[in-house]
Amino acid sequence: MVFKKRQDHGFNGFRLPTIPRAPRSIRRGLRKKTVEDTQICAFELLASIAGKLLCESESSASSNASEGIDLLACGKDAVKQEREFEDKPFKADWLYQRNCGDSSFAFEMASQNISHKSTWKEFSHAESDDALERTSFIKSFDCSQKTGDDVKSVICKSKTDSENYSSKVEGGSPQFGESCDANVNIEAERRLEVVGLKNEDANKPNICSSKVPTELFLESPAAINSDSNVKLPLHQDSVPNACFPRHRNDIKLGSRDDDENFSRCFKRSTKLKAFRPPTRIADRRIRKLLTSKYWKVAPKLKDCELPRSAFVDGGLKPLYHKRKTCHDRQSRQKCQRDILFKRRKLFDQISVVTSDGGFSSESVSNSPEKGMTEDKNDSAAILHGANGVSSSVLGHQASFHSKDSHVKFSIKSFRVPELFIEVPETATVGSLKRTIMEAVTSILGSGLDVGILLQGKKVRDDNRTLMQTGISCKDNLDSLGFMLEPNTVQTPPPTCSSDLPPLLSCDSSQLLTRSPENPVLDSGIPDTLPDPPLTNSSNHVDSNHDTVHTVSSPTDMNDKTTLDTKAIVAVPAMSMEALAVVPLNQKTRRSELVQRRTRRPFSVSEVEALVHAVEELGTGRWRDVKLRAFENADHRTYVDLKDKWKTLVHTAKIAPQQRRGEPVPQELLDRVLAAHSYWSQHQAKPQGKHQAGTSKIMEAPAEVPVE
DNA sequence: CTTAGGG
DNA sequence: CCCTAAG
Numbered sequence: 157m158v159f160k161k162r163q164d165h166g167f168n169g170f171r172l173p174t175i176p177r178a179p180r181s182i183r184r185g186l187r188k189k190t191v192e193d194t195q196i197c198a199f200e201l202l203a204s205i206a207g208k209l210l211c212e213s214e215s216s217a218s219s220n221a222s223e224g225i226d227l228l229a230c231g232k233d234a235v236k237q238e239r240e241f242e243d244k245p246f247k248a249d250w251l252y253q254r255n256c257g258d259s260s261f262a263f264e265m266a267s268q269n270i271s272h273k274s275t276w277k278e279f280s281h282a283e284s285d286d287a288l289e290r291t292s293f294i295k296s297f298d299c300s301q302k303t304g305d306d307v308k309s310v311i312c313k314s315k316t317d318s319e320n321y322s323s324k325v326e327g328g329s330p331q332f333g334e335s336c337d338a339n340v341n342i343e344a345e346r347r348l349e350v351v352g353l354k355n356e357d358a359n360k361p362n363i364c365s366s367k368v369p370t371e372l373f374l375e376s377p378a379a380i381n382s383d384s385n386v387k388l389p390l391h392q393d394s395v396p397n398a399c400f401p402r403h404r405n406d407i408k409l410g411s412r413d414d415d416e417n418f419s420r421c422f423k424r425s426t427k428l429k430a431f432r433p434p435t436r437i438a439d440r441r442i443r444k445l446l447t448s449k450y451w452k453v454a455p456k457l458k459d460c461e462l463p464r465s466a467f468v469d470g471g472l473k474p475l476y477h478k479r480k481t482c483h484d485r486q487s488r489q490k491c492q493r494d495i496l497f498k499r500r501k502l503f504d505q506i507s508v509v510t511s512d513g514g515f516s517s518e519s520v521s522n523s524p525e526k527g528m529t530e531d532k533n534d535s536a537a538i539l540h541g542a543n544g545v546s547s548s549v550l551g552h553q554a555s556f557h558s559k560d561s562h563v564k565f566s567i568k569s570f571r572v573p574e575l576f577i578e579v580p581e582t583a584t585v586g587s588l589k590r591t592i593m594e595a596v597t598s599i600l601g602s603g604l605d606v607g608i609l610l611q612g613k614k615v616r617d618d619n620r621t622l623m624q625t626g627i628s629c630k631d632n633l634d635s636l637g638f639m640l641e642p643n644t645v646q647t648p649p650p651t652c653s654s655d656l657p658p659l660l661s662c663d664s665s666q667l668l669t670r671s672p673e674n675p676v677l678d679s680g681i682p683d684t685l686p687d688p689p690l691t692n693s694s695n696h697v698d699s700n701h702d703t704v705h706t707v708s709s710p711t712d713m714n715d716k717t718t719l720d721t722k723a724i725v726a727v728p729a730m731s732m733e734a735l736a737v738v739p740l741n742q743k744t745r746r747s748e749l750v751q752r753r754t755r756r757p758f759s760v761s762e763v764e765a766l767v768h769a770v771e772e773l774g775t776g777r778w779r780d781v782k783l784r785a786f787e788n789a790d791h792r793t794y795v796d797l798k799d800k801w802k803t804l805v806h807t808a809k810i811a812p813q814q815r816r817g818e819p820v821p822q823e824l825l826d827r828v829l830a831a832h833s834y835w836s837q838h839q840a841k842p843q844g845k846h847q848a849g850t851s852k853i854m855e856a857p858a859e860v861p862v863e
Numbered sequence: 864c865t866t867a868g869g870g
Numbered sequence: 871c872c873c874t875a876a877g
Contacts, residue, residue, distance in 0.1 A: 752871065779865060794865075799871065802868090 563628045570606075570640045609637035756791060758800050763820050766797055766804070767827045774835045775801060804828045 577591050608615040608627075612635065615625055622628045627636060758766070769785040778794035778801075786792040807815050808825035 755871075776866075778867095795867095796871075798866075798868095 561623075561628070563622050563633070565633075565636075565638075567638055570638055605640070607639040609635075609639060611635040753791075757817055760818065760820060760824070762786075762789070762792070763800070763804065763824055766800060767824050767831065770801060770835070771827065771831045774838070775832065776835070801828075801832075805832045808832075 577588070577595060579588055579591055583591070610625060610627060615627075617625070627633065765785040766781065769781040773780050773784065775798075778798045781797050782792065782794040786797060804820070804825070805828055807820060808829045812819075812822075
């Protein structure tokens with residue numbers, strides 16, 4: 157029922173506004189069945205009052221959390237203020253109810269939360285929003301504040317989290333995991349909003365606008381009915397790829413003078429970011445976690461367990477931070493991870509497998525900060541940042557074991573073809589929405605085909621049976637994906653530029669991969685190719701590295717990076733996070749294809765940096781090497797560096813003719829051997845000796861007793 | 864989490 | 871690059 161309703165919203169629902177809110181009936185129902193429809197207002201008023209009282213009396217974190225959520229929720233609806241007040245109260249309600257249990261409901265709720273939050277985000281991000289809306293939004297906050305400081309903090313937290321895309325789980329109240337998840341999803345909406353603004357940031361009005369790829373996701377939590385048909389609740393999120401200027405938040409926040417807390421929060425978030433850029437490592441970790449064994453094992457779920465979160469497909473966005481990160485963050489991460497596991501577990505129990513989100517984190521970008529890779533989460537919303545092109549993946553879930561050899565599919569989300577929207581800078585957000593809506597409508601109107609991806613490959617033969625295709629086999633289901641494809645060649649909707657036809661339809665693999673490159677630059681260009689794509693990316697990478705290498709000082713590098721790739725830098729963080737967040741299944745999605753990180757040959761400059769670092773630090777301190785020379789190269793882990801060193805040593809020893817790949821200057825190889833031999837002898841890794849050691853090495857490269 | 868090594 | 875054992 158609930159699902160059904162949602163479904164009804166279906167495509168029509170593309171409009172953002174619709175997405176978020178669940179039918180009143182539902183909300184009401186959750187809240188209280190006894191309430192009469194006609195008395196909603198009265199009820200809500202009462203509820204709000206009660207809610208306030210409740211909040212005031214309850215200092216528990218959970219209550220606060222719910223409050224926070226509610227507050228956040230307010231923004232978007234046209235209903236605005238009034239509604240906000242009303243909602244607040246009972247929202248909390250359903251949060252609680254959720255705890256009680258009905259999984260399906262939980263999902264629903266989660267959705268709601270998501271929407272609300274997203275709303276919130278919208279506000280925070282959309283500069284162009286009309287003052288009125290914002291104002292109302294703010295007001296709502298104020299009210300909430302009255303309830304107590306706790307609330308504020310909660311909000312702040314949320315804010316922070318969303319900013320970082322970290323997982324929302326933390327919140328201090330595990331119980332509200334969904335809401336956390338929701339944050340992730342929110343991204344989508346937020347981005348949408350942002351799109352319009354993008355221009356400003358990039359200073360490239362036209363380009364941005366013209367190229368902003370929009371991704372729309374239809375996300376449907378899988379309704380798992382053991383018995384019957386598949387019901388697809390469609391939760392839609394539209395996700396445009398856009399650059400999100402980080403400043404935006406600050407600005408907005410700033411606008412809110414009455415709330416000092418907010419300001420603080422923002423600042424804090426900013427700081428955090430600055431200090432801990434998203435790390436690839438994190439990504440890796442996630443992947444690892446998501447990987448096979450972990451799924452089954454369901455690792456120790458500790459602290460926070462958010463069972464419900466499992467249902468939210470929105471996805472968890474776990475963020476991994478560098479070790480420098482504050483503890484609370486780490487714990488949060490942990491929670492997230494746990495959640496992931498838990499989630500996984502749940503799914504397993506239901507015999508469902510989720511998959512989706514493709515992402516290509518590393519594959520694509522390199523820029524250190526840019527981390528732009530995106531992963532997608534189930535949550536669809538997630539999206540990627542900037543450039544994305546996205547991939548979207550579809551999440552789908554399937555359950556097998558149907559007795560009569562039926563294959564059940566629960567499609568979590570569809571990948572909607574990319575849309576290119578062009579609107580004048582002066583366009584209002586509203587018009588942007590409409591434009592997008594039109595674009596979507598046009599696509600839908602022209603007819604859509606459903607593409608089926610199996611293990612990253614498009615299944616084209618419609619006449620084959622599922623069994624023949626392998627779709628009936630459990631393993632394959634994992635890597636099964638669905639996507640909506642434009643029926644017509646003219647994929648791009650009205651406002652779209654017609655330049656990337658092929659890209660849009662690219663198949664499968666592409667979906668999975670995308671380059672997180674500089675939004676501005678790449679905006680329109682999906683790096684969809686699975687592997688080969690080293691095109692843009694590689695260039696970027698190299699350039700980055702060069703920067704890095706040449707510049708021994710991190711500072712310089714950063715600056716440079718910043719300059720060169722503003723967009724990247726700005727957005728990247730987000731992307732990264734997005735990546736991190738998502739994807740439980742990326743792997744699954746791309747199936748075997750994606751399991752392995754894309755290969756990224758070391759550039760000469762990187763080698764140089766590596767050699768230099770090793771000369772100074774020795775061969776036993778890879779982490780330090782990483783920090784020193786590749787701090788900003790998130791895709792290079794210390795293990796990578798170690799491995800590279802290993803190969804370098806080997807390369808240096810073999811005949812030049814036997815070497816492959818980009819030739820490494822002999823000079824460097826000599827240094828490699830020198831350093832290698834030196835450190836072999838000086839087993840120690842004395843820090844004080846650096847200088848001495850280095851000089852020695854330098855002095856007598858010749859004396860390299862190769863072994 | 865890091866290292867060190869094997870694959 | 872990945873995976874693991876071990877610290």
